[in-house]
Amino acid sequence: MSSAVDGANPVRRGIGRALVADRMGLAGLVLVVAFLMMALLAPWIAPYDPIALDVKARFQPPSAQHWAGTDHLGRDLLSRIIWGARLALGIAMTSIGIAGAIGLILGLIAGHGPRWLDGILVLIFDSMSSLPMIFFALAVITVLGPGTATLIFVIVLVSFPAYARLIRTQTLALTQADYILAERAMGAGSARIILIHLLPNVIGPLVILICMDIPVVIMLEAGLSYLNLGVKPPSPSWGNILSEGYNALRQAPHVVLVAGVPLVLATLGFTFLGEGLRDVLDPRGAGRRWG
């Protein structure tokens, strides 16, 4: 159960090399790095202002001037897609980071704290992760009103129970380990046990799970923005571009066709990288493509 934890150190040195040797992992790595560069360098590599209107040049198909064409307001699609990468990755990393921190804290409390508290927390985690959470997300959006802050809140709400459950399971397994019992016998307090012993050991699996969740979150952000319930226009979210393109589907199908590409490549890239990482980090799965 905890082989990923125990095996982490000897394997860690070879992660980079093993990942490069794995063709799918390598493809994922290349895509992820490309999107990260796009997000970081957006202001310098985007050829146009992503929200500058040029109504005379509306609905232009891809050309030498506008590599990906223009949308219904004449905005350059390539620039919007590049800035969209910054938005998608920014939102995904912020929300997943917060969700990971909350999951870590609640999971440690549930796994290490008093039993009655564990019971309540597990009931909450189980209720939340065994339900179609998108419907709850929509209810929260109704109450708070759509927008970037709501979107991040909703993603945190949907994601943290899975992290908390994982951390709780890991913590419970470790709390029974001999070295923790020994530490406790020597009079160590809960704070010391949690910070020095539990935390470093449970964080590895959490990082893998978080990596695998990034494509899901990118998808959720784009999907909600597509429904006009996420990032507000004119921000260049990939979902907004798709939704604006949908309204002109017959007139200018290139908008949707072009705006779907980064979404597909980003989700594929992060998934491939996640799969590659798991294969490399989990020795039992090494060399097996399917896991």
Next chain:
Amino acid sequence: MLAYAIRRLGLSVLILIVVMTAMYGMVFLVPGDPASLALGPRATPELKEALRERMGLDQPILTQILYFFGNVLQGDLGVDVWSRRPVLDQILEVFPNTLILGIVALGWALIMGVLLGCAAVVWRDSWADRLLGVLSVSMISVPSFVVALYALIVFAVWLNWLPAIGAGEKGDIGSQIRALILPAFAVGIGWVGYLARLIRASLLEVMEAPHIRTARAFGMTERDIIFGHALRVAIVPTISVLAIGFGSILSSAVFVESVFSRPGIGTLITGAVEKRNYPVVMGCVLFMTAFYLFIVTAADLLIARLDPRVRDVLRG
């Protein structure tokens, strides 16, 4: 078995109560009051006062919640803020569309997933197996609403083979089926990949079992072993996955339904969110929660019936 069933059902009811309380309480968390939220920005003070009284907001909060629970138990989910129609009527009107979409999507995903999973085991460790592996991962990770948009452009706009919007004419089965093809394709494709992976992993484990080795010793071909003996064992773990999968299928249905403007729970709730029509949103959430809990509980009870070991887990 009875004790297990009671505990399992009790847990589901408890979750439902938690969800109902959370949904009802959420309205009180925002600045302003539920009446103005429910009525939206255009409400006059008199309208708000009338609604506040009708919603029982002048009562203590515990009374309100009990009142709300009583209403829900009688099948009263409130009324639409704008049209004043009962929420439950609206839900029941469109729910069959979503249900059919979910079943057809999961159905084709199951058939394709089993076939691809078996194919991967027959050709295991060959290039075909590896290709199917990459294909499955790709199908899992590509967002369903992007698949829906691309399918819409290719098959509805360019080729004009299938309708781009709606759920078909009432009473015309042919047009309903034609309207179902693209949405079901988009909703199900992720699950083709997921089930293929699952079946493959599960089959590989079963293929190590002694009775399979015996069958092999008798000279049966791999194909006959898989379809004759191994698959029926390997498919059992998928039952619980399918039940949980139905939840995620319904989630992607929310997005895919709006791409195809297909009447259903997804278009109902997203439309209501845009108009901040909280009674409809809350009704949809409660209805889907109850439906989903029913499916998952039924699957758990079915599995417990098939596998006595599961029953002991909750007991301890």
